[in-house]
Amino acid sequence: MIATTRYLGGKRFDTAVGDHSFRTDHTGIGPTPPDLFVASLTGCIGIYVAGYCGKVGLDATDLTVELECTKGTDRMSDFTVRVRLPHAELGARAAAVQRVAEACLVHETIRTFAGCPITIEGAALIPA
Numbered sequence: 517m518i519a520t521t522r523y524l525g526g527k528r529f530d531t532a533v534g535d536h537s538f539r540t541d542h543t544g545i546g547p548t549p550p551d552l553f554v555a556s557l558t559g560c561i562g563i564y565v566a567g568y569c570g571k572v573g574l575d576a577t578d579l580t581v582e583l584e585c586t587k588g589t590d591r592m593s594d595f596t597v598r599v600r601l602p603h604a605e606l607g608a609r610a611a612a613v614q615r616v617a618e619a620c621l622v623h624e625t626i627r628t629f630a631g632c633p634i635t636i637e638g639a640a641l642i643p644a
Contacts, residue, residue, distance in 0.1 A: 550587060558583050558597070560622035565599055568616040575603040 519533040527542035539546050547555070558581040569576035579601055586594040599617055606613060617623070 550592060553592075554583050554585065557595075557620075557622045557626070560620040561597060561599060561617045564616050564620040565601070565613060568613060569601070569604060572609060572612075574601065574606070574609060574613075576601060577603045 517534065519531060521529050521531040521540075523529055524539075528546075529540045531538055531540065538552075540549055540552065542548055562579060562581045565581070566576045566579055568574075569579070579599070582598045582600070584594075584596050584598075585592045597617070599613070601613070618627075
């Protein structure tokens with residue numbers, strides 16, 4: 517998987533990942549990277565939970581995943597996620613839904629994150 521983000525000037529960037537592209541904008545017009553980060557987590561949890569519900573016959577109608585966190589100037593913290601299945605009678609399956617939600621790819625990546633090396637290349641290092 518490769519994502520490439522290109523600077524458009526001002527506070528706007530275009531990002532391409534796979535067959536998709538989108539714009540981030542730090543002027544209030546479009547989502548910011550932190551917005552997309554939390555949205556990727558809620559979306560990932562949602563797809564895992566909905567898939568599990570479909571397999572075991574739980575009603576996922578009106579499923580919502582809500583994330584709250586504190587956004588500081590240097591990092592985000594205090595994440596809490598609430599998964600709501602308003603039409604599902606969970607019973608003994610509540611623990612399984614919990615495990616499925618926690619197993620989503622984005623959540624598992626955050627949980628086990630060991631760092632991300634960054635390399636900076638200037639004009640002298642970039643091949644023509």
